[in-house]
Amino acid sequence: MMFQLFLIAFSAYAIARSLKQYSRKQVSKYWVVVWSVLWVIVIGVALMPQATDRIAAFAGVGRGADLLVYLAVTFLLYAVLRLMVRQQKMSEEITALVRTIAVDHPKHHDRS
Amino acid sequence: MKIVAVIPAYNKGKALTESAIADAAGFVDAVVMIDDGSTDDTSSIPSTDRVIVLRHILNRGQGAALQTGADFALHHLGADVIVHFDADGQMRGDEILMMTKPIVDGDADVVLGSRFLGAPAKDMPMIRKVLVRLGTLFTVALSGIRVTDTHNGFRALSRHAASSMRITIDRMAHASEILDLVKTKRLRYVERPVTISYSAETLQKGQSTIKALMTIKDILKKKVVG
Numbered sequence: 001m002m003f004q005l006f007l008i009a010f011s012a013y014a015i016a017r018s019l020k021q022y023s024r025k026q027v028s029k030y031w032v033v034v035w036s037v038l039w040v041i042v043i044g045v046a047l048m049p050q051a052t053d054r055i056a057a058f059a060g061v062g063r064g065a066d067l068l069v070y071l072a073v074t075f076l077l078y079a080v081l082r083l084m085v086r087q088q089k090m091s092e093e094i095t096a097l098v099r100t101i102a103v104d105h106p107k108h109h110d111r112s
Numbered sequence: 113m114k115i116v117a118v119i120p121a122y123n124k125g126k127a128l129t130e131s132a133i134a135d136a137a138g139f140v141d142a143v144v145m146i147d148d149g150s151t152d153d154t155s156s157i158p159s160t161d162r163v164i165v166l167r168h169i170l171n172r173g174q175g176a177a178l179q180t181g182a183d184f185a186l187h188h189l190g191a192d193v194i195v196h197f198d199a200d201g202q203m204r205g206d207e208i209l210m211m212t213k214p215i216v217d218g219d220a221d222v223v224l225g226s227r228f229l230g231a232p233a234k235d236m237p238m239i240r241k242v243l244v245r246l247g248t249l250f251t252v253a254l255s256g257i258r259v260t261d262t263h264n265g266f267r268a269l270s271r272h273a274a275s276s277m278r279i280t281i282d283r284m285a286h287a288s289e290i291l292d293l294v295k296t297k298r299l300r301y302v303e304r305p306v307t308i309s310y311s312a313e314t315l316q317k318g319q320s321t322i323k324a325l326m327t328i329k330d331i332l333k334k335k336v337v338g
Contacts, residue, residue, distance in 0.1 A: 091282065092280065094170065094172070095172045095176045095282055098149075098168045098169055098172050098176070099168075099172075099176065099180045099183065101169055102146065102166040102168050102180050103166065103180060103183055103184050103187075103188070105167075106164050106165065106166050106184070107159045107164075107165035107166070107167060108159060
């Protein structure tokens with residue numbers, strides 16, 4: 001029961017925070033919708049954990065909890081890969097910028 | 113033929129770097145030194161008549177610095193041959209002519225220095241020797257190119273080779289990427305024996321054994337993420 005309450009409270013906090021960020025124009029509408037839907041699902045699972053068992057049975061997985069772990073691991077791995085790709089792209093952009101500055105501004109010839 | 117040495121330096125120290133620049137400068141038409149965001153006195157080295165100093169405002173790694181040097185040498189100096197030379201005093205300037213000869217003669221597009229073709233490398237620590245051999249096996253297995261020393265920084269590239277290859281791995285794993293590019297771009301390559309001297313100072317300023325292991329991680333990351 002305690003864990004369910006914690007999950008609901010945390011999810012509500014996450015949704016409230018993303019809405020606040022949206023109102024400050026720090027995140028896009030797309031991001032706030034995706035993020036909110038994700039946390040609403042978490043609240044739904046916290047309120048009706050037995051529902052995941054039915055979905056798990058439909059998906060051919062033993063228990064609802066197992067299904068959630070599989071989904072979470074898959075999602076996290078995908079997210080890590082996407083972050084790595086994005087970080088790599090950003091790193092390449094920084095290098096290109098640093099290179100352009102270096103090539104366009106060679107150190108002045110010291111004739112003294 | 114205009115021969116330009118490209119020398120990347122990151123916190124190698126002014127004295128060591130200037131000594132390497134002076135050594136190379138005697139055998140090339142111009143030197144491009146890339147200060148790769150150094151925070152020590154390396155950053156105070158000035159440009160001179162034949163030495164152009166470029167500065168990376170952030171440290172981006174040796175691979176990035178070599179590509180910056182190549183861009184400048186090709187587009188601003190009209191280089192016909194580019195020589196990769198280290199700033200840590202381990203290489204010998206008087207071997208530059210021997211390294212560039214196959215390109216000048218039209219026999220190769222890329223000349224790769226090797227520590228394992230001539231006399232044994234002097235004072236090379238055993239752990240380094242083992243790591244270099246393992247690195248060579250690893251790179252040969254991945255790139256499919258047969259060379260004896262995959263992570264030797266002493267290279268010469270023709271204008272055609274330098275123009276057709278673009279180093280995208282910023283840090284030490286660029287050496288493997290260069291070999292990949294030699295293969296994929298179907299460049300003609302030869303190896304030449306070079307002398308690499310190891311002293312306490314150059315070992316301290318040079319690539320650490322830990323960094324050598326990190327290089328493997330970068331190669332794998334490039335293969336996975338692209």
